[in-house]
Amino acid sequence: WILKKYIKKQFHKIRSWDFLAGQRPDNIVSISNYIRKRTLKYYRRESDVIYPPVNTSLYQPAQKDEVEGYYLIVGRQVDYKKTDIVVEAFNKMGLPLVIIGDGPSIKSLKKIAKSNVKILGRIPDEEVKKYYARCRAFIFPQEEDFGITPLEAQSAGRPVIAYRAGGALETVLENKTG
Numbered sequence: 108w109i110l111k112k113y114i115k116k117q118f119h120k121i122r123s124w125d126f127l128a129g130q131r132p133d134n135i136v137s138i139s140n141y142i143r144k145r146t147l148k149y150y151r152r153e154s155d156v157i158y159p160p161v162n163t164s165l166y167q168p169a170q171k172d173e174v175e176g177y178y179l180i181v182g183r184q185v186d187y188k189k190t191d192i193v194v195e196a197f198n199k200m201g202l203p204l205v206i207i208g209d210g211p212s213i214k215s216l217k218k219i220a221k222s223n224v225k226i227l228g229r230i231p232d233e234e235v236k237k238y239y240a241r242c243r244a245f246i247f248p249q250e251e252d253f254g255i256t257p258l259e260a261q262s263a264g265r266p267v268i269a270y271r272a273g274g275a276l277e278t279v280l281e282n283k284t285g
Contacts (some may be wrong), residue, residue, distance in 0.1 A: 209229040
């Protein structure tokens with residue numbers, strides 16, 4: 108209980124310092140409206156939104172006869188990205204899933220994945236582009252501040268199945284692009 112009380116007091120000091128530090132800049136820039144709202148909530152400051160750059164010209168849609176039946180996840184494999192939940196769902200459905208990317212969660216994903224889930228790890232960008240273009244849909248199960256991979260998938264002409272929160276609400280149009 109003594110340690111809890113000490114930690115609580117220290118966190119209060121850190122939060123107070125952080126709030127004061129957030130008052131110093133003349134302008135604040137957020138990477139999405141989602142972050143702009145958090146800036147307003149926690150710092151009581153307005154901010155301008157400047158979206159991160161995404162080079163959409165790197166991606167080309169595949170021909171209809173080139174599109175395959177697999178679903179796709181691309182990104183660093185860390186716990187908060189919820190890839191494990193997607194793997195479990197695809198294990199139950201038996202649908203093909205391809206996972207591209209490396210990270211600390213990759214070992215646990217390999218342990219739970221059944222034969223319908225293909226984990227490629229890190230592959231060259233040229234191959235990633237082909238996977239984007241040929242997937243049935245891109246899966247984006249996590250809440251992100253912005254989320255660049257859904258835009259890459261959409262640039263390749265593929266729909267996005269996204270968790271309805273965070274930056275995805277600004278970049279994925281429901282029933283149009285995802």
